[in-house]
Amino acid sequence: MLATRETMSTTDEFLSAASSLLGDRGFTTDAELIEPWLTDWRGRFTGHALGMASPASTQEVADLVKLCAAHGVPIVPQGGNSGMSGGATPDDTGKAIVLSLRRMDKVRSFDVVARQITCDAGLILQTLHDTVEAERLRFPLTLGGKGSATIGGLISTNAGGTQVLRHGSMRAQVLGIEAVMADGTVFDSLRPLKKDNRGFDLKQLLIGSEGTLGIVTAATLRLLPALADRAVLWAGLGDIRDARKLLLHAERVAGDALEGFEVMPRHSLEAVLAHSANARAPLQDHHEWNALIELTADASGADALPALAQSLLESAFEEGLVADATIARNEAQAEEFWMLRDEIAPAERAIGPAMQHDISVPVPDMAEFVADAVPKVEKAFPGTTAVAFGHLGDGNVHFHVLAPEGAVPGKWELGEGKAISAFVHDEVTAWNGSISAEHGIGQLKRDELARLGDPAQLGIMRQVKRALDPAGLLNPGKLVPLETGTEPL
Template identity: 55%
Template sequence: MIARFVALLGPKGVVTDAGDVEPWTHDWRGRYHGAAAAILAPASTQEVADTVRLAAELGIPLVPQGGNTSMVGGATPPADGSALILSLRRMNRIRSLSPQDNLAVCEAGVILSTLHEAAESAGRRFPLSLGAKGSATIGGLVSTNAGGTQVLRHGTMRALVEGIEAVLPDGSIFDGLDALKKDNRGYDIRQLLIGAEGTLGVVTAAALRLVPAIAARAVGWVGVATPAEALALLRLAESRLGDSVEGFEVIADDSLGHVLSHIPGTRCPIGTRTPWHVLIEVDDADSGEPGPAERLEGALADALEQGIAIDAAIAASEAQADAFWRLRESLSEAERAQGPALQYDISVPVARMPAFMLEAAAAAERAFPGTTASSFGHLGDGNVHFHVRAPRGTTDGPAWITAQGPAINAFVHDAVVAAGGSISAEHGIGQMKRAELGRLASPARLHALRAIKAAIDPQGLFNPGKLIPEPGEG
C-alpha cells in the first residue's frame, strides 16, 4: 500500500518514519491521540486528486490536515490506525494577489500570518485573525469556517471566501475559484465545503476577499457594570461610528484578574476595577478628519454621560493599543495557568447573550458547588467562550474532567440550546462535540447532515469519526 503511494507522490510525498509521523497523530492540546502508518503530502491539486482516487480504490480513509490547530480533535486520525493523514502543508503558494480585485488566491497550506504579510505588502489586508495565526492554514480555516475577533465587521470565513478549489471523494476536482458575484447553477458547493471539516472534500485552494489596509485606528478599554451595559455600549458605538467598529470584546473581571496575575507586564488600562470590561477597536481605511480616536472619544463620552460606562481609556500609542489587545489575547493562557477548566465555544442570539452570561454562570455554580464560571469573547456576534473552572485546590485536573465533565457538558449545552443557541460557534464539532450534536440537534438537521455525507462520500473515507453523529449516538 505504502509503495503505491510512494510511486504516485515520490519519496518527499510520503512520510513513514514513526518519529516524524507521531507529532501529527494527536491534537495540539493533547486530548485526542490517534495512529497512522504514514503522512501523505501531495504538492499539487492533481496529486491530491490522484491520492484520493488511489485511497478510494484501496478503501483507505484519509484525514485532511493543515496546521493541526483544531480545538475539537477535528484533524486527529482514528486510534486504530486505519486512516492515513493527508497533509496539505506542501501546497503553500499564494497563487495570486490583486489589490485591484481585492482578492488573493491561496493554496490550502498557506499559513494565515503569511497571507497577512503578503496582503500588507500590497496595501491590503485579510480581515481575519486568531491566536493560531502563525500555524493555522487557509485550508483548515475554510474547512472549519473560522471566526476570530473581526467577525463583527467582516464576518466568518463564509463571508470572506469568494471561491474554492477542492478534491471530492471520487477524486474529481471541483474548480470553483472564479469569484462570481452571481451564480445560480443550483446548490452552492462552495458553501457546502466551508465548515464541512474535511468530511465532504479536501480544500486545495481558496479565493479570499481582501480589504483596504488600516490607515488609522483607535483602541479603547471601557469598564461597565453588566453585559447588558456592554451591549448598550456596542449599539451606541454603532450608531455613532457606523461600520468602522472592527472589534468589540467583553471580558469578565475575574478573567481579567487571571491575566493580571499570571501574565507578566500586564495591567488594567483603567483605574477603576469594574465587574465587566469591554475592548473596542475602531478602524479607518483613510486618514481623514476627524480620526478614529477623536470619534471614539466622543462616543465614550456619551456612554459615560448616559451611565452606560463607568470608566474608559483610549490607547495613546500603537504600543499601548497592542498592550490592550494583549490582555484579550492572553485570556486562554491565563485561564490555563489558573487551573483545570471546561471550556465552551458557544453562541446565542445577541439580544439574549447578556442574560445568558450571568444566568448560565450562576446556574452552573449552583449545580456544581465549588466551581466558578464566567465568559469572555465576541459579544457583538453572539459568540463567547464560557468556562467552568474546577474547585480551588483541585490537583488532578484530568480526573476532575473525567468525573465531572459529562454532567457539566450536558448542563451547559442544554442551557445554550434553551437560549436558542449553538454548541459550536467557531471551533467546529470535530470528535469532541459529535455525541452532543447527536443528542441535541433536531431530527431534520441530523437527517440532512447524514444524507449529504452519504451522497458525496458513500464509502465514508473522508475524515472518519468527525462532525457527523452516527444514528443513536448522543
Template identity: 65%
Template sequence: MCHIARMNDTAPAGFLKEAAALLGPRGLTTDPELVAPWLTDWRGRFTGRACALASPANVEEVSALVRLCAEHGVPIVPQGGNSGMSGGATPDESGTALLLSLRRMNAIREIDTESGRATCEAGVILQTLHESAEAQDLRFPLTLGGKGSATVGGLISTNAGGSQVLRHGSMRALVLGLEAVLADGQVFSQLTPLKKDNRGFDLKQLLIGSEGTLGIVTAATLRLLPAVAERVVIWAGVSSLPAARTLLLHCDAMEGEALEGFEVMPQASIDAVVEHLPTARPPLEGRHAWHVLIEVVADRAQADSLRDRCEAMMAEAFEKDLVEDAALSASESQAEAFWLIRETVPPAERARGPAVQHDISVPVEAMPAFVETTAPMLEAEFPGTEAIAFGHLGDGNVHYHVIAPGAADARAWNATEGKAISRRVHDLVTQWGGSISAEHGIGQLKRDELARLGDPVALSMLRAVKQALDPRGLLNPGKLV
C-alpha cells in the first residue's frame, strides 16, 4: 500500500520543486518505497502520510527548508531514529506534512577530553556516541534498549531516561548546550556551555522534551564522564517491592555515587523472558516474588576495591534479611547476560499477546505501594487481565503493562477494554501525584489524556509557549499540545 500522497494532492504549488532544488536528490524524495518505512511508528500503532521525506545535510539546509515551509504553510514532522513509543515522530493521515529526517546529520563535531564534553549533531546514534566516547576513555552516562537506533536529537526532544537516571538524570541533566532551528527558520545557537549564566530563562530547557513542537534540534553539547574501570552487576531475589525499596536505600547508603542502576522485575517477567529467549538462564535457582538488578561501578582509583565492597554490601543485606538470594557477576560477559534479561522483558511481554503498556512515574518513595495497591485493583476491575510492573525503582518510573485475557483479539481488545484500562491507569497515576509519561514523551498517543488530566495552569503555560514560538502551528502538529 502506498502511504505517500502525490504532490498535487497535498503540497502547495511549487513547494516540492523549490525543496528539491534546495536539498538535491539525496536530500528530498517522494519515492513511496523509500518513504513508507518511516510513516509508521516503532510500535506499529500509528501510520500517516507525507508529501515528501526531507533529509538535510546540515543546519543551514534545515534553516532554509524551515523558512521555505513557513512560506508555503507546510507542516513539519521532525524524526530521528523513529524509535519513539508515543507516535511523536509520525505524521497524520492528511499527507500535508513534510517528514523531516535528521539522520544525515550524524557528525560528532568534537569530543573535548579535558572538559568532558561531546558536541554532536542530532542524527548521531546513541551507540555511536558511546563508542566514540569510550575510544577517548570517556562515557556518555545514558543508555537504553534502543541505543542502536535512537538518535541524540530524538533523545533530547523526548527528554529520554534509561537505566542510569538514578545517578545521572535524564537528558535534561546531560545537555550542556543546544542548537535548534525555530519555526521561522532562525537558528538558536547555545552550544557553548557556561557554569554560570543568569541572562534570563534557560531557553535550551524549553526545547528539551518539547518533542519538536517548539524547534528542531540540530546539535547538542553533552556531558561526558570518565570511563568505568570496573563494574559489578548483582542479581537479587526479594520478597516484595517494599523489600526492594529497603534494599535500594541500603545499597545507596553503602555505595552512594557508585550505585548507578537499580531495576525491579516480578517473577512473571523472568518467566516470560525465559520462554521468549531460549538462551536466557535465570541467575538464581529459586523463584522470588521480585527480582532486582543492581549495577555498581568504579573509576580507576576505586576499581581494585569494588568487588570486595559489593560483597560486603550484600553480606550485610543478607544479615538484615533484605534479600532471599543473590548472585554477583563474575565477568563482563555475565554482567551483560544479566542486563540482557532485563532488556528482553519488554519484547517478551509483547510476545505473550495483546497488552496495553504504560510509561508512568510516581514519587520514588510511593512506587512500591502504588504497584501493590493498583495491580490487584486493575485485575479485579478487568477480569482475566494480568497487571505487570517493572522498571527503575530508583527514579519512580514504572513500566506498567496490563496483559489481555488469553485468545483476545488484539485490535478489538485494544480499542475497547484496553482503552478503558489505560484511562483507569492514568486516573490512578494522577491520584498518586504522578505523571502519565515518565520517559517516552506525550506524542499523539497521550495528547488527549494530558489535556484531560493535566494541571490547567501548566497546560495554559505550555500552550502559551507554543503559540509564542510557533504561532502558525507548523512544527509537529497534533503532538503534545
C-alpha cells in the first residue's frame, strides 16, 4: 500500500504543478474534454491519459517537459489527430499526458519577398494556404486532411500529399525548425541558411521522427509564387501499366508543368460515386483504371498552359496511351475531379472494414507491383478486394484490402486483417520497397518495422533515441521498434 500511496502522491504533485504552470485553459484532467483526443482518426487505437496539456508558447512547452522529466511522466505530442498510424494516441496505461499543440497556431513572421514564413506547430495547413495565398504565394503541399492537419504533425510524419511528384515531401519544404528536447532544452534552428556546414543537420533528424526525439514547436517554411493557372485532366485507361506509360509521356511533354499524377481503379471511383451525392463521373464509360493529371503554371507560363494540356492529350491519343480523356472546363470542374480522388478513403469506410497500407516501391516498378500484388492478395485471402490508388509518380500508392462481405468490424482486422498486412508488407519488401511511404510508423507498423527492417538501421535508430531521450518519455512505444525484453523506447 505504501508504494501505491507514494505513486498517488507523486501523481497528485505532478497534476497540481502542471495545472499551476499552464492554468485552467492549458491543462485539464476532465475526462469528457480529453476523450475525443484518445482515439486515432481511423478508430484503430484508443488509449487513456493522465491529463491533456495545451500550452500556448514554446516556453510553456519547455517548462512542461522539464516538469514531466522530473516526475517521469511520458508525453504524447498531438497536432490535428489526423494521422493514419496511431502515432499521436496514448497507450492504455493512463500514465502519459497528451500534449496538444493546437493552441500554438500563430504566424510568427512572414517575408513575402524572400518567400518564407515562420509559424507555430499548431497552425492548420488550410490556414497556412489561405494566409500565403492572400500575398499571391503558395505552400506546395496539400492533402485531403488539410482542414485539420497541423504543421507540426506534417513535419513529425514527413507528410507527402499530392504534389510530391514536383515539390517533394514535407522535408523539402522545411527551412528551419524549433523544437523542445526531452530535457526541456529549446533547439532553435529557425533561421534559414542556404549553406551551413556547422556539423549535423539536426532539423532533418527531427523531421519524420514522430515526436520521439523532440517536440516540434515552430518551423520556417519555403513558399512559391502563386499559380496563375492550372489544367486538370482525367484519363480512362485499360491497365495500370498504361498509367505508367502515360506518366512517362506526360513528363516528356509537360516537363516541370506536371505537378500531380494520381491513379485510381474502377472500384475506387465507383465507391466514391455511390458514397457522394455530388460526385459525377468525368467520362461517359467506366474504365478499369483512371489517371488524374494536373499541370500548373505561374504568370510566365499561364498563356501557354491550355495549349500544353491539349497537346498532351492529343499526343497521348495518337500513341494509344488512353482510351478516353477530358480536360476540366473550369475551376469548379477541376475541383470536382480532385474531389473524386480525395473522397476515396471516406467512401471505403462506408463500405466496411479494410486494411490500409501506405507503401512505396521504386517509381519504375510501381505499376508492375500493383499488377502483380492485387491478384496475389485476392487469391490468398478469398472474398477480399484489393485496391491501389494514389501517387503513381512518386512510387507511393495506398494499397487497401477490403474485407469480405459479412466481416465483423474490429474482429476481422485483428484476425485475418493482420495476416493480410503481413502478406502485403512481405510483398513490398520483396520489391525493395517501404512499408511506410508518407503516413509514418506510429504504433500501427512498429512491430512490422522490427520484423522487416534492416538490423543496422534499427540499431542506429535505437541508439539515437537513447541519446536524445534516455528516459524514454517522448511518445513511447511509437516508431522505434522494441528490442526483445525491453520497455517501450
